[in-house]
Amino acid sequence: xxxxxxxxxxxxxxxxxxxxxxxxxxxxxxxxxxxxxxxxxxxxxxxxxxxxxxxxxxxxxxxxxxxxxxxxxxxxxxxxxxxxxxxxxxxxxxxxxxxxxxxxxxxxxxxxxxxxxxxxxxxxxxxxxxxxxxxxxxxxxxxxxxxxxxxxxxxxxxxxxxxxxxxxxxxxxxxxxxxxxxxxxxxxxxxxxxxxxxxxxxxxxxxxxxxxxxxxxxxxxxxxxxxxxxxxxxxxxxxxxxxxxxxxxxxxxxxxxxx
Amino acid sequence: xxxxxxxxxxxxxxxxxxxxxxxxxxxxxxxxxxxxxxxxxxxxxxxxxxxxxxxxxxxxxxxxxxxxxxxxxxxxxxxxxxxxxxxxxxxxxxxxxxxxxxxxxxxxxxxxxxxxxxxxxxxxxxxxxxxxxxxxxxxxxxxxxxxxxxxxxxxxxxxxxxxxxxxxxxxxxxxxxxxxxxxxxxxxxxxxxxxxxxxxxxxxxxxxxxxxxxxxxxxxxxxxxxxxxxxxxxxxxxxxxxxxxxxxxxxxxxxxxxxxxxxxxxxxxxxxxxxxxxxxxxxxxxxxxxxxxxxxxxxxxxxxxxxxxxxxxxxxxxxxxxxxxxxxxxxxxxxxxxxxxxxxxxxxxxxxxxxxxxxxxxxxxxxxxxxxxxxxxxxxxxxxxx
Numbered sequence: 001x002x003x004x005x006x007x008x009x010x011x012x013x014x015x016x017x018x019x020x021x022x023x024x025x026x027x028x029x030x031x032x033x034x035x036x037x038x039x040x041x042x043x044x045x046x047x048x049x050x051x052x053x054x055x056x057x058x059x060x061x062x063x064x065x066x067x068x069x070x071x072x073x074x075x076x077x078x079x080x081x082x083x084x085x086x087x088x089x090x091x092x093x094x095x096x097x098x099x100x101x102x103x104x105x106x107x108x109x110x111x112x113x114x115x116x117x118x119x120x121x122x123x124x125x126x127x128x129x130x131x132x133x134x135x136x137x138x139x140x141x142x143x144x145x146x147x148x149x150x151x152x153x154x155x156x157x158x159x160x161x162x163x164x165x166x167x168x169x170x171x172x173x174x175x176x177x178x179x180x181x182x183x184x185x186x187x188x189x190x191x192x193x194x195x196x197x198x199x200x201x202x203x204x205x206x207x208x209x210x211x212x213x214x215x216x217x218x219x220x221x222x223x224x225x226x227x228x229x230x231x232x233x234x235x236x237x238x239x240x241x242x243x244x245x246x247x248x249x250x251x252x253x254x255x256x257x258x259x
Numbered sequence: 260x261x262x263x264x265x266x267x268x269x270x271x272x273x274x275x276x277x278x279x280x281x282x283x284x285x286x287x288x289x290x291x292x293x294x295x296x297x298x299x300x301x302x303x304x305x306x307x308x309x310x311x312x313x314x315x316x317x318x319x320x321x322x323x324x325x326x327x328x329x330x331x332x333x334x335x336x337x338x339x340x341x342x343x344x345x346x347x348x349x350x351x352x353x354x355x356x357x358x359x360x361x362x363x364x365x366x367x368x369x370x371x372x373x374x375x376x377x378x379x380x381x382x383x384x385x386x387x388x389x390x391x392x393x394x395x396x397x398x399x400x401x402x403x404x405x406x407x408x409x410x411x412x413x414x415x416x417x418x419x420x421x422x423x424x425x426x427x428x429x430x431x432x433x434x435x436x437x438x439x440x441x442x443x444x445x446x447x448x449x450x451x452x453x454x455x456x457x458x459x460x461x462x463x464x465x466x467x468x469x470x471x472x473x474x475x476x477x478x479x480x481x482x483x484x485x486x487x488x489x490x491x492x493x494x495x496x497x498x499x500x501x502x503x504x505x506x507x508x509x510x511x512x513x514x515x516x517x518x519x520x521x522x523x524x525x526x527x528x529x530x531x532x533x534x535x536x537x538x539x540x541x542x543x544x545x546x547x548x549x550x551x552x553x554x555x556x557x558x559x560x561x562x563x564x565x566x567x568x569x570x571x572x573x574x575x576x577x578x579x580x581x582x583x584x585x586x587x588x589x590x591x592x593x594x595x596x597x598x599x600x601x602x603x604x605x606x607x608x609x610x611x612x613x614x615x616x617x618x619x620x621x622x623x624x625x626x627x628x629x630x631x632x633x634x635x636x637x638x639x640x641x642x643x644x645x
Contacts, residue, residue, distance in 0.1 A: 101562020
């Protein structure tokens, strides 16, 4: 079980708001018997509305497993995980799928844009899933692409864009249906420093404007400054929750050094 | 989402082309080989189709197909005429005869002898001359295929085209003089031999001497008579086999299906077309799904349910199915049209289109099933695994 008390390092401004994510004693194992891998060993974690929380830690510490559980794409084995008061364990598979489509936006490490569709069509997917007609979905997708600075490229396919531009499309797709929680997996790992910085800046400015919550899994300590809180994980547990990178790594931490 | 599914398919041009080619190949082979098969079988009963006069064909019970004549005594004709429900019954001679042509070569022909007085059972459609001219001395009517090809006269100029038979030309049928009084239209026969029509009394003089010469009795039923009931009654009263035209066609077809290698040969070709089409389509479609697995997983994570993903895959499969089927049938039809003037048997029936379409549906369903299994088993959490 995590030794970090969720409320311990709470941002006072954030804690005044409601809970977006509540994890208690979350356990997830892979495999069985002798070969069992304990990916999450009793995680306690809260994420507040309007908060940007970064999950950091060494490879294999369970960050991706935790974000998968929070996003409702992976079942936990034990414990409790609710998002905006809805516990995934209480939902049917169809309800959980619908809940994800309505409530959560996703940004992936490798963008996961469908290469045979235009970027506007890619961005329109969450709207189509939420029942909008094609025409209206494309109109709103174009508006969102304009917000992320790609209004002139709506008819391009993803492969015609740079990595940074593709990640901006992915951000537009994550935000277009106005989800309340956005989960991002290593959003800057494939980008250079400057582009990565700009992408997170954009993500924060556009996403946070609607009192949304962001959970970002990252190794990239160059973007830690954007976080309201940073949860450090190790060996399947959250061992520290701090307000800044300096609290986590000390005053001598250099941007680009391993997180 | 269906629109996106189709765009994903159509915009992956290499895969789309490959999948469509697989379906097209299967559809083409099944339709084209099937049409030739049906065309060949159709030729086995072409005479029954052409001779549209009789409602019922009466014959020796041991007859297995149209060319398998087992002569009856002439008295059988009167027995059939005496069966209640028979409006008229006419004799038909059908046999093989050797024609000697002007250049001294011989050609085997199908000889038909129809009722002298009514000429019923004669060719249904005349191209040149009149059916009634068969009442003239030594007269015969030859079908178009025979008149223009196998019985045509050699060109005096070496290498020149054959000169078709025309009215007034003579033939020597089994040492008897025969005068051509008409050219009729007729279906090509299975052996592609010329059809020669004359009267029954003249046919039996042309034919080699036999004790019995009546091949079939052609029956016209009373108006409103139940044909199945009448065939049963004729059999009961005369001891002969009686079939409606359709039953006789099926008897003939079944003989060829059972005793020749035709269905096996075509069955192998059609099966190979189905198998190869299934393999190509299945492999390409599965490969297309695997290529898109990451994106399907992304859609799943973003809130697309399994049933929607299944419907998207089925729609993609049906789209390539419809396009491939259309292309396959289109190419097969073009092939058939381009071969219309040749000896190739090609008969594209609606039933064949249903079979070919059904095969394409099965191919697409098999291909889609592989992909659907993969997608349903897909964990949406895989999208976070890089």
